[in-house]
Structure formats: structure tokens, C-alpha cells
Amino acid sequence: MTRISFGRRRFAVGAAAGVAGLAMPAIAQNEPIKVGVIVPLSGPAGPNGQVVAGAVKVAAELLNAKGGVLGRKLVVIAKDDESTPAVGVTRANEMVAEKVAVVIEGWNSPVTLAMQPVLARADILDITAVSKADPILSGQGNPMAVRINSSNGQDGAVCAEILLNKLGAKRIGFLTQNDAYGNGAQQVIEAELAKIGKPWEKVVVEQFPFKQTDFRVSLANVKQAKPDAVVAINAAESSGMPALIQQYRQAGIEGTFVAAVGTILPTVFRIAGEATTGIVSADIYFPDLPPFDKIKENLEFVEAYRKAHNEAPDKGAALGAAALEVWASAAAAAKSLDRKTVAGAIRGGKVPGTILGDLSFAANGQAQHKHTIFKVVDGKTAKIEAVT
Template identity: 30%
Template sequence: MSEFPASANPANANPVNRSPVTGPGRRPRRLLPLAALTVAAGLALSGCGQGLLDKGGKAEDKSSPIVLGMLVPRSGGEAAIGPYMTNAAQLAVDEINAKGGVLGRKLELRPEDDACDPKTATAAANKLVSSGVHVSVGGYCSGATLPTLPVFGKANVPMIIPAANSQELVDQRQKHVFLINGTGTQQTDAAVAFMTKKGAKNVAVMHDNTSYSKDIAVQTGKDLAEPGGPEQAILEAVTAKESDYGANVTNVMAKKPDFIYWTGYFQEGGLLIRQFRQAGYKGPIMVADGSVSPKLIEIAGKADAEGVYATMTQTPDTLQGADAWKTAYKSKFGSDPGPYSNQSYDAVRLAAEAIGKAGGTDGAKVIAALEAIDGFQMFSGPLKFTPEHTLTKGGFQILSVKGGAFALEDALA
């Protein structure tokens, strides 16, 4: 068999004696339609009348809907998360519209796929900005959200980020960025407090090498390194999207931990719980908020998941009076709310509140209104932003799996 280079292009058998000119008109006839098609497609895609020379600003139509843009992953490895977030946001939009909208205008949600990929996210953010969104209420993967900050910033679009919470987002100190998920530090504080309370001595911290997860894991390690309290036995990273974590489990078990903290997502979390239990680990396992989902319990199996702890902001499950919300969600979408559903729902409500307070959709005014908000009721409790635009209180609590569902274990008050 001939190998790749030779068989790759048998047409080019005589490259040495090639002359630089083809017969006139022979190839071009084939090419021009293609080129024309490409250009035409480009034009059709972009629409006309928005060129460099048309500088006239569009006058805001006061009766048109207020548009909320939302970047979430809907393809790629994190595609499972997207619907949980957009559904909840849509629920909030519908509720607000049913009550007459904001400032007499309807709300409209415009979700776009960011695939958790910086390039796709930037394209999507630019698309949203170009289509004139007023506030962004998306952002799940920190790595994909970071490059969108300048895009929205330049267009003066305030961002209320429901899920992404890595420290880099905070460190940028961008005026238009608001985080309504608890930050990594707030979560690790709660986690370490609970470990100490449980009398853990030797804690294994595990992450999946994504920015969200590694952030929390490394921060937990720092907290554990401080004198007093439990020690860190091992910091173990797994590769997301695999099935067999036997090698990692063996690594961790060799350090004989008496407490395991998993900071990644529920898919791998469920598998890890199961594989740790199969390997004979009897001690407590705790997961971070990305793992809090009924799917975690399903994947791990009810028996193995029983008693697993979780660090989590308040959820519909742990809040009194949230049953109505859950029912509304389920009747509308046919499934239970999932990770970041409540934050997404709150992001929309918060956006509506701020636009209402600002009396319009002007970016600077909405930002000022967001900064001024005090005591707005959200799932995570009454809201007031810190100067860094994060939640004053993370509101993290400890949940545990009881009878096949997450329930409040310790409010850490």
C-alpha cells in the first residue's frame, strides 16, 4: 500500500515542470460563481445598511421590547447546562411580562450559544451587541465569559453574570460586570468551615481542571494550609468527560483521607462518588455547587449518593415558599430546575428591577441602579453588591442527600 503523501493527491504527479499559467478562462469559470457565492453569503449574513459610512445612531424605540442577551453553552461538552439556565430566565421573563413588563415595555430574552469556547463566545457576544441587547444576563464558563467582558463593555451593556464566578472576573474590576453567584472564596470559606465542624483531619480535594473547579480547589487548599483545622491530603485533578476514574480514586485512597471535596460538575461527580464507594471509601464526600443536581444522585445511584454533602447557595429546594416556583418551572418545561436555574431566574428579575429603577435602558444609568440596589430579594437572600460588584454574602449553606434528594443540612449561620 502506498502511504499518505503519495496517495494524497495523485493528481499532482508532475510538480517540477509546472508552468505558471493555465489556459485562459478555463478555471475562472469554475471559480467566479464560488467567489461570488461567498461574498453574497457574507453580505446576506451581515445584512445591509450598517456599514462604516452609515454612522447615524438608531433612535431607541420606546415601545419596542427590552432585550436581554444570554450567553450559555448549548453545544459542546457543557451543553447540558444551557437549557437549565435559559428555561429559568424565560420563566422570569414571562412572569414579568404577564405583570405588564418593565416601564410599560415587554422583556425579550435572546439566548446565544457560547459552547464554552472563547472564540464562539466572542462571536456570540458581538452578535448580541450588534442586535442591540440592553442587558446581558448570561455567562457560565469563566474562560468563555472573560473575553466577552470588553465586548459588552465597549457597547455599554451591563452584565449580570448568573453562574461564572472565577476570581479573574472579579479582579478585572470592570464597572459593568456584576456577579450574582457566590464567589469561589465565599464557597471555600463555607466548605472549610463545615469540614472543621465535622472534625475532618485529612481532606482530599479534587477538581476537573476547568477554571471554575480548579479555582475552588486551589482556594480550598490555601484555606486548609492555614494552621489549625484540617490538612489537605492531596489535590487531585481528573479529566472531565471520561468514565473511569479508577486511577484517581486509587491515588486519593492511598492518602487515606477522611473527607473528600469534589469541586467539579455533576457528571463526573456522580461517577466519582460511585467509584469511591466501590473502592471501599466510607467517609464523608462533599461536592461544590456545580454538582448539585438530581442527576448527580441518579448517576451515583441512590444508595451511594445518600449522605453526600454539598456547598450550595440557597436553592428552591432549601427555601421555604419556593415550591410554587418549582412547580411553575416543571409545568412549563417538563423537567425539574437544575444547576444555576435559580441564579438565571434572579438575573432576569434583577435586570428588570434595575432597568425599572433607572427609568430606561441607558447602560450607565442601569449600572448606577444596580450599584444602588439594596435589599432586593433573591434566592441567595437580600441583595446588595460589594464595591467589587459581588454578593456581600455568598449565602452558602451545606446541603446533604437525604432519601434521594438534596436537603438542607446546615445553614452555617
């Protein structure tokens, strides 16, 4: 057994041999199936990517305890994309050389979009765990795309609901990450606001790069615009988003801080603490809340993850683990590891018995989710309450 270090975390990677696979060449019958994971393991999103990679490993161990996939054990190979598209392409080519059966990837949308053509040309199934940009499912980079997380398109409607129907905001500002994820999210939110038909005005837009942590100049401009609510779209949940929240409070901005869907994670609470109180947002997974507290597969995963990491899994962890579950279930149903065959068993269908429940997928490979809107009522204890 080898060990791979991810920052301060260490995850064991098993290499046990499995029994004969179904319809596999004789040379591969006793070999483990290689599962590639490409996420940021260093830099601003490193802690979040480490959680995803660790969760995939936990899911692999649970599957191996039940006999693996097609009678073969799974071995996880994790690589650091450094939140950089060029590095992601290099890591994708390395996974091709490793002859992995599937790659679970994606925290940053620009990295996912850069890697897609590489993996598609190599005929490797590519499942996006987290990255949200809508072009990921356009079919251009990867005609067999599958995404577990909600999309910018799905999230935009929820954000518009929060802004106009829950908060009654009329003067709205945006703090937007200047890339495919951030700009795409803002564009969709604005389109959904227009659909609702209530009057509103865009009073300020401030853009920033993914790695930025000093927002004081931008926040001075936001304060001057006097918004009723400000949408913060920042995927650097271990650095940029906590800094943005703290500096927002220090600036004394009165408008409600509305965090983009899925960006208020445990790392944000740990760093920003009390400053998160009052934030309104939404998400698709809560390990201990309905309906997940009644899903057998989720309870099994939460217990295994707590045992491995001494903490509850966050949404990123659940998405990484669910990505492996979805692939394994589809491969078992199709009795094949062929990329197109397995993708065909996912896209436009339903995959039962995952951490997220019975998961339905649109024809373009997008998982379907129900969002829960919440407000942070105590940032010190990470206490939230549903907004109805």
C-alpha cells in the same frame, strides 16, 4: 412567536410589542427589549445551561405579564457557548450585533472571562448567573461586573468549615477541575483551612479537564493516599460529576466525599443515584425550604417553572431567573437601560423582591448569600438533611 430548540427541550420566545418606554428614542418606543443569554446548550454542561436559559424565559414571561420593563416587553435570545471560551467570544459578538440590552451568561468561568471584554467594549451590561471564579469580579475584563451566584471566595470558607469543624478531617485530598474555576476554588479552600488554624495535611491532589468522565486512574491515587475527606470540584454536573461520584464509590474510597458548593444538582441525583448517599456539600438555594418557601416571588417563579417544565427549578434555574429580575428591577428604578446607570443601581446596593429575597450586592458586584450545609441521606430519592 418563534421557537428555539435547546437539545431535547423547547422554549417559546415571545416577540410581543410593548407600549412607549421612558426616555427612549421614538424609533425604539414600540420595540421589545432584547435579552441575551449565553450558556452551554450542548456538551457536558448542556442540560444545565438549558435549565438556566429556560428559567430566564420563564422570568421574562412573568415580567411581561406585569408590563415588561419600562413599559416594553422582553424577548429572550439564547446562544450556545459550547463550554468553550473561543465560542463564547463569537456568541458575545453575535449578541452585540443583535443589539441586546443585557447579557445573562456564565456556567464555565473561563468562558465568562473570555466574553467579558467583548461585552464591556460594546457597552452591554453583562450579568454572570453561575460562573464562580473570583477574577470575574476583578474589574479587568468588565469594570461593571455583577454576579448572582456565590463566589469561590464565599464558598471556600464554607468548605473549610465542613472539612475541619463538621467532619474533623486531618488528611484532605482534592479532585480539582484544571481551570480558573477549579484551581481558584482549591486555592481559596486551602487559604480558608489555614485561617481556621486546626492541623490538617494535603495528602493528594488530582486534576482533570472539564470534559473528563473517566477518573479511575486518579481515584486509584486518591485511595492510596487514605484521605479522611476528599473535596471534588467539578462543574460538569450532567456528566463529569455523576461519573466521578459513581467511580469514587466503585473504588471503595473510605474518605467522605465533599462536593464543591452548588455542584449537587438534580442532574447529579438523576444520573448518580444511590452513589450520592453520604455526600456532604452546601448550597444557597432550595426551592421548597426556608427561607425560600416564604418568599412570594420565589413561590410565583416555582409555580411558573413547574408549569413550563414539569419539575421544580434547581439552583441554576433560580440564578438565571434572578439575574433577569435584578436587571429589570434596577432598570426600572433607574428609569434607564444604560449599562453604567443600571450597574450602579445594583453594585453596592440592595435589590428587593427577587426569587432569592432582598438581594444585597458588594461594591464589586458580588451578591451576598447565606449557605446551608447538608448531607445526602438517600441518593435514590435525593433526600438531604441540614448539617448543624
